[in-house]
Amino acid sequence: MTNTQGTIPAHLPVSYADIEAAARRLSDRANRTPVMTSSTVDKLTQARVFFKCENFQRTGSFKFRGAYNAIAQLSPEQKEAGVLAYSSGNHAQAIALAGHLFDIKTAIAMPDDAPAVKKTATREYGAEIIFYNRKETTREKLLEKLVAKRDRTVIHPFDNQQVIAGQGTAAKELIEEVGELDYLLVCCGGGGLLSGSAIAANTLAPKCRVIGAEPERADDATRSFYSKTLQTVHNPDTIADGARTPSLGQFTFPLVLHYVRDMVTVSEEAIVNAMFFLWERLKIVVEPTGALATAALLQGAVRAPDARIGVIVTGGNVDIRGFWE
Amino acid sequence: MTNTQGTIPAHLPVSYADIEAAARRLSDRANRTPVMTSSTVDKLTQARVFFKCENFQRTGSFKFRGAYNAIAQLSPEQKEAGVLAYSSGNHAQAIALAGHLFDIKTAIAMPDDAPAVKKTATREYGAEIIFYNRKETTREKLLEKLVAKRDRTVIHPFDNQQVIAGQGTAAKELIEEVGELDYLLVCCGGGGLLSGSAIAANTLAPKCRVIGAEPERADDATRSFYSKTLQTVHNPDTIADGARTPSLGQFTFPLVLHYVRDMVTVSEEAIVNAMFFLWERLKIVVEPTGALATAALLQGAVRAPDARIGVIVTGGNVDIRGFWE
Numbered sequence: 001m002t003n004t005q006g007t008i009p010a011h012l013p014v015s016y017a018d019i020e021a022a023a024r025r026l027s028d029r030a031n032r033t034p035v036m037t038s039s040t041v042d043k044l045t046q047a048r049v050f051f052k053c054e055n056f057q058r059t060g061s062f063k064f065r066g067a068y069n070a071i072a073q074l075s076p077e078q079k080e081a082g083v084l085a086y087s088s089g090n091h092a093q094a095i096a097l098a099g100h101l102f103d104i105k106t107a108i109a110m111p112d113d114a115p116a117v118k119k120t121a122t123r124e125y126g127a128e129i130i131f132y133n134r135k136e137t138t139r140e141k142l143l144e145k146l147v148a149k150r151d152r153t154v155i156h157p158f159d160n161q162q163v164i165a166g167q168g169t170a171a172k173e174l175i176e177e178v179g180e181l182d183y184l185l186v187c188c189g190g191g192g193l194l195s196g197s198a199i200a201a202n203t204l205a206p207k208c209r210v211i212g213a214e215p216e217r218a219d220d221a222t223r224s225f226y227s228k229t230l231q232t233v234h235n236p237d238t239i240a241d242g243a244r245t246p247s248l249g250q251f252t253f254p255l256v257l258h259y260v261r262d263m264v265t266v267s268e269e270a271i272v273n274a275m276f277f278l279w280e281r282l283k284i285v286v287e288p289t290g291a292l293a294t295a296a297l298l299q300g301a302v303r304a305p306d307a308r309i310g311v312i313v314t315g316g317n318v319d320i321r322g323f324w325e
Numbered sequence: 326m327t328n329t330q331g332t333i334p335a336h337l338p339v340s341y342a343d344i345e346a347a348a349r350r351l352s353d354r355a356n357r358t359p360v361m362t363s364s365t366v367d368k369l370t371q372a373r374v375f376f377k378c379e380n381f382q383r384t385g386s387f388k389f390r391g392a393y394n395a396i397a398q399l400s401p402e403q404k405e406a407g408v409l410a411y412s413s414g415n416h417a418q419a420i421a422l423a424g425h426l427f428d429i430k431t432a433i434a435m436p437d438d439a440p441a442v443k444k445t446a447t448r449e450y451g452a453e454i455i456f457y458n459r460k461e462t463t464r465e466k467l468l469e470k471l472v473a474k475r476d477r478t479v480i481h482p483f484d485n486q487q488v489i490a491g492q493g494t495a496a497k498e499l500i501e502e503v504g505e506l507d508y509l510l511v512c513c514g515g516g517g518l519l520s521g522s523a524i525a526a527n528t529l530a531p532k533c534r535v536i537g538a539e540p541e542r543a544d545d546a547t548r549s550f551y552s553k554t555l556q557t558v559h560n561p562d563t564i565a566d567g568a569r570t571p572s573l574g575q576f577t578f579p580l581v582l583h584y585v586r587d588m589v590t591v592s593e594e595a596i597v598n599a600m601f602f603l604w605e606r607l608k609i610v611v612e613p614t615g616a617l618a619t620a621a622l623l624q625g626a627v628r629a630p631d632a633r634i635g636v637i638v639t640g641g642n643v644d645i646r647g648f649w650e
Contacts, residue, residue: 034359055608117605276645280442283380283610283641316608320601 012258013251016203018165019172019196022069026169029101030065031057033170035177040281045297047307050181051278052174055286055316059093059121061242062170062193062314063157067094069166070155071102079104084152086110086139089118090242090315091157096125107152109142115241115287115319134235158192159249168196174310175204182307187292187314188212188221188263190245191252197312198259208310209261213296215240215271220247222263225256240271242289242315266295274298278313287318337583338576341528343490344497344521347394351494354426355390356382358495360502365606370622372632375506376603377499380611380641384418384446386567387495387518387639388482392419394491395480396427404429409477411435411464414443415567415640416482421450432477434467440566440612440644459560483517484574493521499635500529507632512617512639513537513546513588515570516577522637523584533635534586538621540565540596545572547588550581564593567614567640591620599623603638612643 036051054062071083082105085095092108099106106127110119111134122129132142147154156163170193175181184201188194191212198210214221218236224247232247248256256263266274271288274295278286286294293311302309361376379387396408407430410420417433424431431452435444436459447454457467472479481488495518500506509526513519516537523535539546543561549572557572573581581588591599596613599620603611611619618636627634 060608279610279645283385285604285608285610320604
């Protein structure tokens with residue numbers, strides 16, 4: 001087993017230069033996703049809000065950026081052996097498509113209760129899926145067993161320097177398109193997107209305060225942020241399936257501590273309301289995790305008249321028929 | 326009572342020059358809506374499909390184009406007296422916002438079972454709403470009563486030359502952006518958008534075959550098209566609320582006969598499936614009527630390998646919470 005995470009325990013393991021390099025790799029492979037605005041939102045918040053819509057990214061979420069950037073940097077031998085990953089869904093699809101684009105083999109460990117739309121898409125992109133029951137085993141334990149049998153590179157869904165650098169390209173595009181921001185709201189699961197966004201903002205909009213948003217029911221990163229000690233949460237019961245990660249990682253924790261200005265939590269009801277708000281008002285399909293930053297915005301995480309606020313809408317992979325039926 | 330429909334009984338009451346003039350009026354007022362593509366759709370249809378996403382238009386549907394173009398051409402006296410309209414919703418919101426932008430009074434007769442999201446938005450734009458029960462009275466009868474009391478201009482939701490010209494600007498934008506098309510699929514209620522689109526395509530992409538799509542349960546336009554005699558339908562039970570119109574109009578019928586190549590119908594199930602398909606795959610919120618043309622596409626209305634197919638996605642105003650609860 002090799003691991004692209006490497007072993008660098010440095011205090012700040014990812015730099016803006018890494019994000020720039022990732023952006024070059026992604027330039028003709030990732031979608032340059034649209035930035036949307038809404039006069040209703042601006043009126044409600046008395047601010048100027050810019051939604052970076054990563055639900056329109058390839059595979060339906062920002063995860064493609066990090067997965068592609070990581071796979072692009074594998075050695076020929078690593079590419080030949082293939083890739084292993086675990087994911088509730090979006091990282092799975094991202095690895096599956098990125099692997100397909102590089103013509104390498106991918107296998108994904110996925111909880112058996114992942115949204116059907118994510119399972120189907122992962123399979124359609126050509127990955128092998130290995131299901132597990134998330135109440136009986138952890139992804140990490142399963143992975144240990146799997147890698148013992150196969151000589152594949154594991155690409156961690158967030159605690160991987162190439163993944164973090166790739167995720168940072170979304171905020172880079174946003175700020176390059178709309179200019180200086182006063183605030184940037186970003187959801188937080190394992191902190192890959194949050195770290196990458198904060199690094200990008202630190203260089204491109206140094207006055208911008210980056211705020212992380214996570215579910216109240218999975219508030220490990222918020223507790224870690226305030227206590228400055230890594231906190232965990234076990235199998236949290238939140239609708240935001242992308243934020244069920246047990247904790248920040250060895251790379252994302254120091255990055256969040258260093259670059260992020262504040263963390264806020266939102267209730268399950270606020271997540272669902274924000275999701276419907278985006279559907280009804282912006283006419284875009286957003287999954288619960290993808291609506292976390294918007295939920296923070298709508299509950300007043302930023303009260304600053306005329307502020308310029310960026311919000312990353314992270315994904316749109318949701319079982320819609322499940323809601324209907 | 327005055328009526329912007331005027332009294333011209335000419336065979337072809339709207340020209341491409343009218344659409345060009347409408348486009349100039351709308352240039353800094355309407356959104357230039359995005360054109361989306363999907364590799365999944367292209368694979369499914371073995372064609373190259375371009376979705377013109379009018380769900381991102383102001384007020385959430387293409388109707389803003391026609392309403393604004395009509396109100397823009399009222400005389401100062403007509404503007405002073407205000408505007409009356411009837412609509413299941415999207416024309417209502419469009420008239421309400423266009424009226425607001427010109428600072429004129431608007432009143433809308435609306436069925437009491439119109440989607441709540443449409444009622445709320447219409448009220449928020451500042452229009453007065455007059456509810457009626459569509460099983461007890463027709464909009465036309467109600468309107469007769471109302472106009473007897475008020476000296477306001479009635480702006481018909483589709484059978485109005487300025488409205489038709491305004492609606493034609495969506496197809497104009499689409500073809501100008503993506504180039505020549507082989508087919509253009511457009512939904513049909515009263516035929517305003519279909520007429521306008523077909524006039525635009527006739528000038529900008531003369532080889533393009535324009536095909537109208539309507540619900541099987543409200544197939545009056547299809548029957549009119551084939552019989553060349555105006556057919557009607559009474560209060561049809563279709564989920565596509567924008568296509569519950571009783572018939573084509575005095576202006577739209579001859580335009581449809583002259584410019585449209587074919588009409589197809591789609592089942593209720595096909596409409597719902599197409600709507601969910603657009604939500605899940607394109608990550609855009611589309612209302613049932615807005616998915617009619619996509620439903621026609623997905624059921625194989627066009628079987629032409631490598632064809633370049635335009636599809637107008639007309640609106641995204643749908644009670645999402647109603648689906649959830």
